[in-house]
């Protein structure tokens with residue numbers, strides 16, 4: 001009888017060790033009842049929702065404010081990236097500017113603070129989210145900007161431009177564009193791209209940009225390109241950090 005107990009006991013120990021083995025845990029994660037724990041990718045991305053507080057950014061033909069759309073898209077993007085195990089730092093989480101009341105040049109103080117958040121975070125990549133505007137109402141379409149001297153920035157921007165076009169599906173023929181004078185783009189130490197998600201001066205696009213579904217598609221395009229870039233450049237693997245000026 002004692003022998004049978006020993007066999008059962010050993011059998012139970014065997015079952016327990018199989019169930020807790022890493023492979024079993026990974027397998028069980030594929031079942032819907034098992035809550036997916038994102039795998040830590042050891043990659044940090046700063047998301048910078050442009051404007052905020054007393055600075056509304058562009059004002060849409062439908063009176064929507066750029067600062068609000070920037071923040072909404074950034075929040076969705078943050079969630080998507082965190083689901084993928086990426087560490088996300090936001091330059092702002094609320095409707096605030098990054099200046100203090102004492103600052104004489106609030107715009108410059110705001111941009112300086114955004115740059116120092118990005119540079120002191122040791123982030124691998126940074127994405128500024130903005131909306132565009134133009135005198136002619138027919139002009140529309142998302143466009144991604146990168147620092148003209150950054151080869152990595154160009155690669156990321158081109159990838160992002162393409163993925164946004166795919167997820168939005170609006171036959172946008174714009175190309176990623178080099179820039180060498182935007183303050184933030186020239187001051188950050190990691191590759192930074194600026195996404196102008198659309199034109200608030202275009203009546204249809206201004207309406208779409210207010211819709212959560214559209215904001216999700218925009219965030220999805222941005223997220224996909226970031227993941228592809230991370231994969232292709234082996235970010236998160238030790239000693240593979242890239243700098244802006246390459």
Ligand SMILES: [Zn+2]
Pocket residue numbers: 050051057058066130131
């Ligand atoms: Zn802006």
